[in-house]
Amino acid sequence: MFARKSNVFLLFMAVNIFLLALVFGHASYGEKNALPYLRGKAQMVKRIGLSDLCLFTDARYARHPSMADLSTPFQDHPMSLEHFPSGTIITPPPHLRSK
Amino acid sequence: MSRFNKQRNILDFTLSSLLRRRTKNSALVIVYTLIVFSLASVLFFTQAIKKEACIVLQNSPEIIVQRIVAGRHDLLPADYIDTIRAIRGVQSAKGRLWGYYFEPAAGANYTLMVSEEPGVEVGRIVIGQGVSRTIHANRADIVPFRRYDGSYTSFEVSDILSSESELVSSDLVLISESDFREMMGIRGEYVTDAAVYAKNKRELFMIADKIKRILPDTRPITKDEILRTYEAIFDWRGGILLVILSGAVIAFVILAWDKASGLSSDERREIGILKGIGWETSDVIAMKFWEGAVISLSSFSLGIILAYIHVFFASSALFEPALKGWSVLYPEFRLVPHMDPLQIATLFFLTVVPYTVSTIVPSWRAATIDPDTVMRL
Structure with a gap:
């Protein structure tokens, strides 16, 4: 065979x-x-x-993305840039973009 | 000779021809398998997470009302809850108390949440598996916590949440209301946000709209919006998924382009000889079709099987460094397997078909030229 x-x-x-x-x-x-x-x-x-899945625990907007507000990733200080690696994986929730 | 036997003979010849260039073709199969593997792993992982989020978060609060002050999430005055309860159509409204706690020794973040779960009493907490793992705490252990004023308090671990629930509870510390308020320094007239339930689920958007009008400094988030968040997070256009997908697609395009752009001189000579000894153009094309099919079908099936093992048996170990980020506390979860035949079919048509076609086109061009010319090129 x-x-x-x-x-x-x-x-x-x-x-x-x-x-x-x-x-x-x-x-x-x-x-x-x-x-x-x-x-x-x-x-x-x-x-x-x-309200959210526990996927990331480094930043609060990544821990509870549905509860985040638009300025959360930049609110550490004025001119603060979003710097958590998990922030590159997740996008802002749609309801935040539409409001 | 029957048509089947003819094709088998061509396949035999094709396999011998591939084995003659075994180093090049093995490398090709490895790269191709890796591309399918990474594409399929991303697809399986995101689909499984989305599916699980959709089932599990169906039971999340119907509307969550936050207060926004200066563009930031702020504590909600407890009397707002009475105002919300008075809105027609609201079945119940309850304040939620929760927050984050940074554990300096481990460098981990916990989510502290007031709950009435069994085991949660004054001085006693229930913790998630991730918290237990990070600080090596077990039942009956005493765990210290830093209060808002810098002093320390300690709680006894009365229970640890099940490992099956890690995807929702890994970093949770369930605590009593008085302990939470005392630890965080939150006065009794404030809550973190409010969970609202409606009598008629179809009126959710109307109620959310009324809340927004009556309490303009609040932001209602409906359950649908929570569910859509997880659809959007793992959307193919989002963040690192796009990077992985585009990387894999570009690698595949290079692979296919290399094939489509022309044949090597050896391959041309082979076609010339075959034509010279009497092969028809259709036979040469059939041989090249089998060549593409052998490589792409083997790589496709191997890539899919390996991706399935990676995501559902090895807990997506290769994605872990990217998902972990700077998290010290990382949930260890095993996703529920989910396979969508449509996705597999899409992946098949995006990888196997273009590759097979791209191997046929240059061969057809070479096979239609005079054998003598092809051999001299």
Whole structure:
């Protein structure tokens, strides 16, 4: 079977397609499985009254982006430039840009 | 000879031809895989975060009312809450007390929040996993905190929030109202902001508008705006995502351009010989199609599989330095896998199709020239 290079390649592609199908299967199974614990997290958000995900903890406008105001990143002192690395990753929330 | 067998023979020949230039082609597959890997990792990571934010933050307060003084977020007078409660359609309004605390020993920032969670009492706090990890605090440990006046106070850790909830609670310190006010020096007539709930969810924007008119120095933020924040943060146009995506796209364009701009003299000679021994132009194009397909399909599938492992099994370890920034306290979370077939299809059409086409075009040009001329070039 392995005498022909095309057979080796087709087998390699079959394995890859199988792995891709496995990835889709795993994602779908994981999503379904995670629902109860996501609901648990959502309940915690409700109980405590949280408004944001804890993704960055270096700057407050990055810790709570939805609560930030336009001048937050520049308010350390006059002419202060925004200098936190997380500030390069996140953009200002849309409601801040539209108001 | 059947059409299938003919294509298999051409594929055999193509693979032998690729193996003859194995160093160059291996490097090509590695670079191509890396490009797909970085594009797919960004896509998987941002989609999973957006999806999780959408589910988890569905339960965040319907409207949060902040007070803005001189363009900055300020404490909200507690009597504003009574004014808000009197607005028709408001079911409840409650003051929230929260703030930030910089822990000088560890250099970490915590979010202090007043809560009535079990375990939160005067002198007793509940902490998130990230806080516990940063200061090595466990249940029943005593943790010192610096008060607003420079003096110190200490609290007993009564509980640690679950590690599954780290994405929302890693840096939280849940504290009682009296301890918070005493520590931060906030008088009883002020709160940080207010959480407002409406009787009819369809009236949220109307209520937010009324709050803004009655209390002009406030800023109401609706739940929809909170949810849209996370859609926008990981938007492809935003910050570092654009840098990663454009870097990967430019690398890919260079790769495809290199192929499309012409063939090497070896490749030209090979085509000339093949034509000379009787190959049809269509056979040469089929060979080049298989060459592009072998490289791009292998790289694409490997890149996608590796990106999935990276994001959902290795907690996006390669993105960690960028996400961490200057954070000392960094949440350790594992995202819920999410795959969107449409995204994979888009990635496929953006990477595999242009590359395969770009390998065919110059070969077609070379294959249509007289073999003798091609070999002499």
